[in-house]
Amino acid sequence: MKSSLRQRPVVAALLATTMIAGLPAVPAMAQQASAPAAPLAAPASTPAPVVAAPQGTIRAITVTGTQRLEPDTVLSYTKLRIGQPYSQESLDQGLRDLYETELFADVQIRNDNGNLTVEVKENPVINRIVLEGNKRLKEDKIRPEIKLAPRQIYTRSKVRADVARIVELYRRQGRFAATIEPKMVQLDQNRVDIVFEISEGPKSKVRQINIIGNDKFKDGELRSQMVTKQSRWFRLFSSGTSYDPDRLAYDQQKLRQFYLTEGYADFRVISAVAELTPDKQDFIITYVVEEGDRYKFGDVKVESDIRDLSGDLLTKRLPMKKGDWYNAKQVEDTVDTLSETAGLFGYAFADVSPDFNREKESLTMGINFRIANAPRVYVERVDINGNTLTQDKVVRREFRLAEGDAFNSFLVKRSKDRINSLGFFQEKLDVEQKPGSAPDRIILETNVQEKSTGELSLSAGFSSLERFIVSASITQRNFRGKGQELRTSVNYSAYSKSVEVGFTEPYFMDKNIALGGDIYRRDLNSFRYLSNNDRDTTYEQTTTGFQIRAGVPITEYMSLALRYSLNFDDVTLDKATYYSDTDGDGDTECDPLLGGRYLCDAIGKRTTSSLGYSLIYDTRDNRIRATRGQNVTLSQDFAGLGGDVKYVRTRLSASKYIPLGGGFIFSLTGEGGYIHSLEGERRDSTGELVDKVRLTDRFFLGEPQFRGFDIRGVGPRVVRRYYTTTVSNGTVTGTETTGNNNRTDDALGGKIYYLARAEVEIPLGSGAREMGLRPSIFMDAGAVAGLKNPGLINGNGQFAGYCSATGLTTIKATGTAANPICPTNYVTGQDFAVGNGFVEEYLGDTLKPRLSVGFGVNWNSPFGPFRIDIAKALLKEPGDDNKLITFNVGTQF
Secondary structure: OEEEEEEOOOOOOOOOOEOOOOOOEOOOOEEEOOOOOEEOOOOOOOOOOOOOOOOEEOOEEEEEOOOOOOHHHHHHOOOOOOOOEEOHHHHHHHHHHHHHOOOEEEEEEEEEOOEEEEEEEEOOEEEEEEEEOOOOOOHHHHHHHOOOOOOOEOOHHHHHHHHHHHHHHHHHOOOOOOEEEEEEEEEOOOEEEEEEEEEOOOOOEEEEEEEEOOOOOOHHHHHOOOOOOOOOHHHOOOOOOEOOHHHHHHHHHHHHHHHHHOOOOOOEEEEEEEEEOOOOOEEEEEEEEEOOOOOEEEEEEEEEOOOOOOHHHHHHOOOOOOOOEOOHHHHHHHHHHHHHHHHHOOOOOOOEEEEEEEEOOOOEEEEEEEEOOOOOOEEEEEEEEOOOOOOHHHHHOOOOOOOOOEOOHHHHHHHHHHHHHOOOEOOOOEEEEEEOOOOOEEEEEEEOOEOOOEEEEEEEEEEOOOEEEEEEEEEEEEEOOOOEEEEEEEEEEOOEEEEEEEEEEOOHHHOOOEEEEEEEEEEEEEEEEEOOOOEEEEEEEEEEEEEEEEEEEOOOOEEEEEEEEEEEEEEEEOHHHHEEOOOOOOOOEEOHHHHOHHHHHHOEEEEEEEEEEEEEEEOOOOOOOOOOEEEEEEEEEEEEEEEOOOEEEEEEEEEEEEEEEOOEEEEEEEEEEEEEEOOOOEEOOOOOEEOOOOHHHOEOEOOOOOOOEOOOOEOOEEEEEEEEEEEEOOEEEEEEOOOOOOEEEEEOOEOEEEEEEEEEEOOOOHHHHHHOEEEEEEEEEEEEEOOOOOOOOOOOOOOOEEEOOOOOEEEOOOOOOOOOOOOOOOOOOOOEEEEEEEEEEEEOOOOOOEEEEEEEEEEEEOOEEEEEEEEEEEEOOOOOOEOOEEEEEOOEO
16 A cells, blocks of 8 residues: 655745835745746645554665655654654654755655655756845845855755845834845756846835923923934934834933933833835834923032041032932042042942932932942053054053052043053044952953044145145054154145155153154245236245154143254245346346345345243043043243344233034144244345334144135235336326236234134934044134234335336335336327236234134045035124135045
């Protein structure tokens, strides 16, 4: 008598995978022979019924259909053995055992009076995994989550699990409408390609947030406390508008925190439901809340079991008082403050616990802060993890605590700030406090994550300021992992050329002494503005020199820096443009009529030997990107230790950073300077007295330090306007020239300047932070002044020269005599025009503040740090040059 058992699940069928309530199931997998893929039928949910067979003894077992597996291996998955009795139940169980291995696509068991034939069809081997349709989520994000791999045996459960994993990845990105359709392409030799056809769908947004049960606060005020935001056009770049179930739970906590800070101690969120809209595109979130009563603080006190901490004294310093509205955040902050206070005395593991006494009748909340007794703790060791490039000693030397020192929480925080200020590690640096080998021992574990410390800038192009530009610079702030800084730069443009090399060793000979130096060659072709915003070259300055620097700490927050500089300067003017034979002796000299006294005064060779110092007081938490603290620097340079130039230059700068809460950071910065000449009277080639401080040693103000104004756009300057003169019958008429280049604008700098900035950095959502965007609004104010009048041609601010009927100079009412060039073929009474008249004005020499306001954005772009500022000049003086947009960019490696 023959009977057969058979179960026919389709090879590639998958159970439906539901993503969230209301969404369709993931489509079933499809099978493809060699041409188009066609969906396959769903798998049988239970084995086919076993045909009734008489009980007996197994006389023989034959396995057929195997390709990769041995027959004995197939039989090992069942309990069927020759010589054992069999029944319908045992044959049925053998069939189930083989299917549970997921190695077979089809299995049959035939029974011929105890002669069993097991016919199997093996599952195929995976040739490759193909992803199609994934644009928003790249393969390098999906493939690590997929468990299937080439050369593995295909199983339905693994495909099902991989589909669920991919769906979850898209859910995390807020794409709840994404569907995954797995398909199978049949190949020869029982191999298959698995294709995941992905339909990503749009990003699921939060269309609306409803709040039910709130009477004390408006919906908008509560929504502002949440991380999740309603999708609106003005939140185009915000990541908070995407639906995220994890954020849903976090927002419930944010609501509770808000109510607890407002005194509602009984507040609770009854329910939070996210519903998918009928179009399956967006979500509507509904919160049901119960506000409860508002409480005030009752009796608040501190009890301390630590003898070094007085409970009565700490009670007097508590920020909350009886009768104030209850504030849970204030309670949390007080616990942290008391813990830090205990840490200052060496009690690292002091347990501070608030005991609450709630009086519902009087609606008061009494609190007793109890500080449990704890042993004084000492540092057992300092562990540093995560530094693959930076040497341990670079981090350790910034620690204010060493092995064996008494623990001090303030010094731990100070150590963290100093390590952050190195700029070698990511900002999420933390110093964990772990128990040591004994109750009075502590281990300080520093986990760092290194970041790029090199900056590479390569650029070539055309600039409105520098014309054609080629520049390259490399800075490595952590050279060889030793914390050393190495800098090299080369710049070439129409107006400047420079080569510089610098090196700084922050801990010379492993001592707390910084030593460094720079060698440089700088060629500058200074320019002036013309009327149509063109520029022409004025003086050329070549500077060759070096500087040696050293720095030593005085206290934890104060340090002294010393420097010596030696510069060789050569300032020249184009002789064809600015020279003439003014005295008729055949030798050409710088002509003030052509270049102005300020240019003639600048030319010459000089050597500047200067010694300087800087006294620095710095309490900022991070010298690169400060969020709190202050910095004050006083600098002076004394020139005259040999050389040709003698002066004292003094600068003072100060900055203050204040966190405003919510990620807002306010900074206030001020700086100023004054240069005083130690030389005697100086005269130009014409014998006129000139300012003792040379043009190349003065202060200039403008872009980039003063946003809203052009480079050297603020301060003393000489503006020359040209006139066309007409002579008719001995009568001279002057008309200001129109068109291109009818004026020149020379910035002269000043001997005294000041500049103040107020700026607020604005926090953005997590998406913008990940992109490295940091916007800010600012206000700048400043001025530069203090020069001696540069000696205009007539001495009173204006001059115009014209040819007279006799070939001599006719003097304008506001001018004095000069030497304009007259036509050699002049005939009395003949009309002619001579374009050699001009008027000079001395402008901008005032300390009246210039003011600008604007906004800017710092962006850590893939190409490097980028900064753009848009500023409007609100206050300016005649002659100032304003500028709306400024930007600069670099790159990192």
